[in-house]
Amino acid sequence: NVHFRHTARLINKLVASGKDYDLLLFPEERHSPRRLRDRIYMEQKISDFFIRQLCSSQAPPLDLMAAAMGQSAMRPLGGHL
Numbered sequence: 001n002v003h004f005r006h007t008a009r010l011i012n013k014l015v016a017s018g019k020d021y022d023l024l025l026f027p028e029e030r031h032s033p034r035r036l037r038d039r040i041y042m043e044q045k046i047s048d049f050f051i052r053q054l055c056s057s058q059a060p061p062l063d064l065m066a067a068a069m070g071q072s073a074m075r076p077l078g079g080h081l
Helices: 004-016 036-054 064-068
Strands: none
16 A cells, blocks of 8 residues: 555655646555446546547547446547546
8 A cells, every 4th residue: 555645755756847647546445446436437547548648539438337337338528427
């Protein structure tokens, strides 16, 4: 598990260096989310990050929550869970 003070130190260094960062916290979880809804949410955020960073803006993001529930995984750009 990562102590928040270590995370805060890293954030301070990133800000001081002018670097962008994304932070995702799960206060009620351990090092990695164990609850299914938290795990799906985390995986969705990871998917969104890679699509945003590596794909063109034309690529529709996947909705992992919908896919896990047997629904269509495609969602409009800017859509939320």
